Amino acid sequence: MTTRLQEKNLVGYRSRLTATAGETIDFMVHSDRGESFDADLVRIIHGETHAARGPGLVVEEWSAPFAGQYPGVRQDLRIGSFFRAEIPEAEPVEALTFVVAVFPTLFLERDQTVADLTRPDGSRLACLRLNAQARIELEVNGKRRALERSIPLHRWSLVGFSLDEGGAVLFQSPQSEGVSDPAASHVCDTRWDPGEVPAKHCTTLTLASVFEEPAAPEQTFNGRLESPRLVASALGPEESEAVFRARGPESVRVPVLGFWDFSDEMGGSTVRDLGPRKAHALLFNLPTRAVRGFCWSGEVHDWRQAPEEYGAIHFHEDDVYDMGWPASFSYEIPKDLRSGAYAARLQIGEEVEYVTFFVTPAPSREGKKPPIALILPTVSYLAYANERIYILGPQQLYDLTPPTFPEALFHEDRGAFGCSQYEVHPDGSGIHFSSWLRPTWNIGPNSRAWGFSADTNLIHWLETRGYEYDILTDHDLHARGAEAVEGYRVLMTGTHPEYCTSEMYDAYEGFLGTGGRLMYMGGNGFYWKSALGSDWPAATELRRAEDGTRSWASEPGEYHHALDGGLGGLWRRQGRAPNRLVGTGFVAQGFFRHKPYTRTDDGRDPRAEFIFEGVENEVFGNFGRRQRGAVGEEIDAYDTALGSPPHALTVATAKEFEADMILAKEEMLVHVPVENQPSIRADLVFFETAAGGAVLSVSSIAWSGSLEHQDYENDVARISENVLNRFIDPEPFVMPSLVDPEVPSVPSLRLDKARLKA
Secondary structure (H helix, E strand, O other), X not given: OHHHHHHOOEEEEEOOOEEOOOOEEEEEEEEOOOOOEEEEEEEEEEOOOOOOOOOOOEEEEEOOOOOEEEOOOOOOOOOOOEEEEEOOOOOOEOOEEEEEEEXXXXXXXXXEEEEEEEOOOOOEEEEEEEOOOXXXXXXXXXXXXXXOOOOOOOXXXXXXXXXXXXXXXXXXXXXXXXXXXXXXXXXXXXXXXXXXXXXXXXXXXXXXXOOOOOOOOOOOOOEEEEEEEEEOOOOOHHHHHHXXXXXXXXXXXXXXXXXXXOOOOOOOOXXXXXXXXXXXXXXXXXXXXXXXXXXXXXXXXXXXXXXXXXXXXXXXXXXXXXXXXXXXXXXXXXXXXOOEEEEXXXXXXXXXXXXXXXXXXXXXXXXXXXXXXXXXXXXXXXXXXXXXXXXXXXXXXXXXXXXXXXXXXXXXXXXXXXXXXXXXXXXXXXXXXXXXXXXXXXXXXXXXXXXXXXXXHHXXXXXXXXXXXXXXXXXXXXXXXXXXXXXXOEEEEOOOOOEEOHHHHHHHHHHHHOOOEEEEOOOOOOOEEEEOOOOOOOEEEEOOOOOOXXXXXXXXXXXXXXXXXXXXXXXXXXXXXXXXXXOEEEEEEEEEEEEOEEEOOHHHOHHHHHHHOOOXXXXXXXXXXXXXXXXXXXXXXXXXXXXXXXXXXEEEEEOOOOOOOEEOHHHOOOOOOOOOOOOOOEEEEEEEOOOOOXXXXXXXXXXXXXXXXXXXXXXXXXXXXXXXXXXXXXXXXXXXXXXXXXXXXXXXXXXXXXXXXX
């Protein structure tokens, strides 16, 4: 594996993940050894290349004006979030004071910059740091002075300094969090003479990084900062605290140079300066906002109701939104390019790198639409982008280590492109954001059979069987709602559409409300609520709130997204469980022993006759490229208590899984043994809608891996095609007649399984 890692040289990213005719995509490429590379355009038809069986990599070469050779460039690795304000009309002053609230979350054996103040020529006026001894220190005239006491970790402290002709004063004042909190023992200050300070003339304030332009952020800070204040007067600790706590600059009795409010425009990339100079700041690399601040009371849990209690920003040394590399080449999407999954293919010798993007139909496209739209779950792709959980999860759950891809090792070795929303930052806080403006090793072919790679099973199936279809993405549904899918008869999801915004959910419901047909071709879909925002268009946001199978949990009071203000967490916890949309919802996960489906009595109902036309076997799906079964990885089940339609047919079921199939934690109210739990099952479900449409849910991520068995001549493919062909047929579906319910009713298995036995 080390040899393969040494061969890895190329990575890149694109300016757009989704584009339509007439739009231009820039491609940014990093050559680790500075070697020249070739580039061309391919359409990806099948990308699951590491399976023991199957067609392997299938791409279609397309001509493109950018095709050719390019010089290789070793790019800067620009990670770490920071704040920067340019102060207009700044003139030299006789004295100044800077104060800010500091909440450190990680001590390191290196300097972490809290604030860097620079002059017009870029020279340093003063730098406030957290040093390698966990102490606040100040640098002036190249001389450093640290406080004698450490600053508390995970506690708010007021920190500041002043400069005048008499010298410098540095102080910290930790805030008590209760009667047993030893905050008072950390209060301290120091006065010293750094020598004459020429031109106390601050034109740039940088927070959480030193001022370096255009190089990468350095000495980045891990923690929260709030309410920085800069005034033209030398103040002591008590006076500085009064300036910090002032409601507005008009309450400050000394000249104000900067009075920044982090609680305003929470989803934005700017921070407003309320002071007279209007030195509004820019945020870089998407630090986390809508987090508990210095004065959070615990009484409010929605930042929109009390934004002043959420006036902090959490900076991380590994935050990344945009790597900021110059474009290596560009491509304008031509009008005649069909929708699909494409990639700029980069090559040096035998090494190949794919920078994947998706071409979707332009809203103004003329002509008749095909009957099918395959919705690729791009929000979910971003949630998993640069994941390590596929290694860590099996290690923790099963004491097994899966194969590691050289692309993943390259990213791990550099540690410079950011991780997925399944990982945590170095300080242990969850990664809330993911962006496509960075190299993403697993949004493309040649990665593990998950996400996009698994979804190409569906593309290859549609291509091989000759179906006419368009490709759309989550981002199309989010931006245009139900209008984006108007005119299609059938929507088909990807294999794991786990992450979904409100706008996307509404679009699916709107489509079904007009008689559309939906084929849910995976498992654990519509599970987490995500958010997108206009100021950070390449990013998705996630808050892992209130239950769920999760790798980290949001902090108390931080369940609402910064980008749109909506409550995050499980859709199930917000009354919109996936059962309501597609008839089934996530119940369990297991990755090593898959099962087949068994036809049920519902599967013999005349309403389901078309599903099983030509299918003679009662048990089907006991084959496949992944663990030789159609039912596995993550599975869903029918449950009317969560919104599954009562008239739906469970036409097939898989149960009695092996011990590796683990019950989802939200399915348990208390810890109980889960062996042979009836709720650990997968249900193949069909139902009609009131508008003449219908839904089929395969309820298993592994389903797509069984389609290609025996060149698509198998029961899984036959069932899929039977349903797709009937869904394409414009003849309306008819809701079944109303049936009186059973009395007494039977409690949901979801409620019964957590009940303690006497």
